[in-house]
Amino acid sequence: MxxxxxxxxxxxxxxxxxxxxxxxxxxxxxxxxxxxxxxxxxxxxxxxxxxxxxxxxxxxxxxxxxxxxxxxxxxxxxxxxxxxxxxxxxxxxxxxxxxxxxxxxxxxxxxxxxxxxxxxxxxxxxxxxxxxxxxxxxxxxxxxxxxxxxxxxxxxxxxxxxxxxxxxxxxxxxxxxxxxxxxxxxxxxxxxxxxxxxxxxxxxxxxxQPDAATPRANRWRSPALWALGTMALVALIAEGAMYDWATVYMRDVVLATPALASAAYAAFSGGMAAARFAGDAVRARFGAPQLVMASAALACAGMVGALLLPNPVAALIGFTLMGLGLANMMPVLFAAAASVKGIHAAEGLAHVAGLAYFGLLLGPVIIGAVAQATNLPVGLSVVAICAAAIAIAGPKVLRHLKI
Missing domain, CATH: 1.20.1250.20 (MFS general substrate transporter like domains)
Structure with missing residues (x-):
């Protein structure tokens, strides 16, 4: 666009x-x-x-x-x-x-x-x-x-x-x-x-619909929707983990004060809000694949930085970068889901959003299970892996769909 x-x-x-x-x-x-x-x-x-x-x-x-x-x-x-x-x-x-x-x-x-x-x-x-x-x-x-x-x-x-x-x-x-x-x-x-x-x-x-001549497709059999939904699921595994575990990481690993630990959620949310208001201009200028690749790479770098440098300043900067990076994942994926040929926008969105909600539920559980078996920094490394996977696979999926 x-x-x-x-x-x-x-x-x-x-x-x-x-x-x-x-x-x-x-x-x-x-x-x-x-x-x-x-x-x-x-x-x-x-x-x-x-x-x-x-x-x-x-x-x-x-x-x-x-x-x-x-x-x-x-x-x-x-x-x-x-x-x-x-x-x-x-x-x-x-x-x-x-x-x-x-x-x-x-x-x-x-x-x-x-x-x-x-x-x-x-x-x-x-x-x-x-x-x-x-x-x-x-x-x-x-x-x-x-x-x-x-x-x-x-x-x-x-x-x-x-x-x-x-x-x-x-x-x-x-x-x-x-x-x-x-x-x-x-x-x-x-x-x-x-x-x-x-x-x-x-x-x-x-x-x-403008593509009314195209036969209506079954959303449950659409490879495009399953690909977009899988990316949405992975993105919300990372996002859900940040909502539930960022403050715990600040308290237990960084050893921050309660007031400073609560700033982790604010830093992540503030980064999300700021990047969303800038995302439309970036998508218009460079395209959805480039936006997803750059955003996911930024999120990965932020998480890796927060884990490698467990001090309050580095962690808050890392969580802010995570918010900036994850902010535009769902808007881009939802826009793509609403544009899949042969699928009504509402049906495509319901399919992708439903898979995304599973990610939101699974994220905190996966992090907790890995942290229980190892430790919390290793558990949160799953977030960086999710971001890296989207940075690699996301642009390919969007280019294939010509979105």
Whole structure:
């Protein structure tokens, strides 16, 4: 893609006559949806300890509750791709977002544990439905505008997450009841969705796709989607490991103070957010294969540096480089998944995102298992290996797909 005008012949008929203003409104609306999705996920994350204390959960029961969110997400991605392709991203964004908001408001209200598990599974399903739909919408807006915007939209998700965590912490520290906080976040989410979704691009059916003459392919038999999904899985093994193990590494290996150890997560997240807002320009200038190769190499170098130089400054620099390097993996892979020939964007995204979620679940477990058998630095070397594998294989896959 370039910064030129869109190729109208490559657009669905429903999008060809849209004015420039309508396309820009769609972009702003999609930015709002990404932001609110990040805010809601962070608002839930703030209350994991609250859920544990309210329901008196032991570690196994808390793990099952967290797994309910992940299980609901993966189940929705398996089941909802075809539905999103039928009803369109506008309806799917609204439906998934409203389910997510309603369930978030109920998390600390339900009276018993089994009901909590049901609500969390539905929360994960709503979040995953919104995730696939908003990324399919992002791909459509990219094509309508004729330039990359996927990375900046994922940057909005990161900003939403940072805002949600910061606002939640501030409100709770001032005495707001946890249930009231989640209800407020759900209300804000609902209002933003109701305001933004009318500007989302019009529904596009299977038959109105520009490649409608191409026979529809089965996403489960698509080598391209399996290749992209495998890369996404590997990328999120690395990303998930960073979320769960970076602070532990700072405390146990670097011997940093608690305050400095918590900065590891901030350094990684800050690098992610910054690189996502720069990623679109780099992809437009150099192309997706080059962006993936350079990003993965940077992530690998950052992790190797943090492991070889276990002191606070080197570790924080390394984790920042990890964030910069991993930031644009998912935006590029999602954009590629939405462009696979013969596969509807929503179905391709659901396939790749579902595999990616498995990586997010597996990452911390793999690192923990390797660390248990050896030590934590050796365990975290898996992250560097994952980044190196993407740097080598990623550009070849994207070039083969001509993306």
């Amino acid at each position: 370039s910064d030129r005008s869109p190729d109208l012949a490559a657009l669905p008929a429903a999008h060809r006559n849209l004015s420039g203003t309508a396309r820009q409104r769609a972009r702003i609306a999609t930015m709002a949806v990404f932001f609110i999705a990040g805010m809601m996920y962070a608002s839930w994350g703030v209350h994991v300890p609250t859920v544990r204390d309210r329901f008196h959960l032991n570690p196994a029961m808390l793990s099952l509750a967290l797994f309910a969110v992940a299980g609901g997400s993966i189940g929705a991605m398996v089941a909802n791709g075809s539905w999103i392709a039928r009803v369109g991203t506008r309806r799917a964004c609204l439906t998934g977002g409203l389910v997510m908001a309603a369930c978030a408001a109920l998390i600390l209200v339900v009276p018993v544990y089994w009901m909590l598990l049901v609500v969390l599974a539905c929360f994960g399903g709503g979040m995953a439905t919104l995730d696939v739909a908003m990324n399919a919408e992002a791909s459509a807006v990219e094509k309508a505008l004729g330039r990359p915007i996927m990375s900046s939209l994922h940057g909005m998700f990161s900003l939403g997450g940072m805002f949600g965590a910061a606002a939640g912490g501030a409100l709770l520290s001032r005495g707001m009841a946890p249930a009231a906080h989640l209800a407020l976040a759900a209300a804000i989410c609902t209002l933003v969705l109701l305001a933004a979704c009318p500007a989302v691009l019009p529904y596009v059916s299977h038959d109105d």
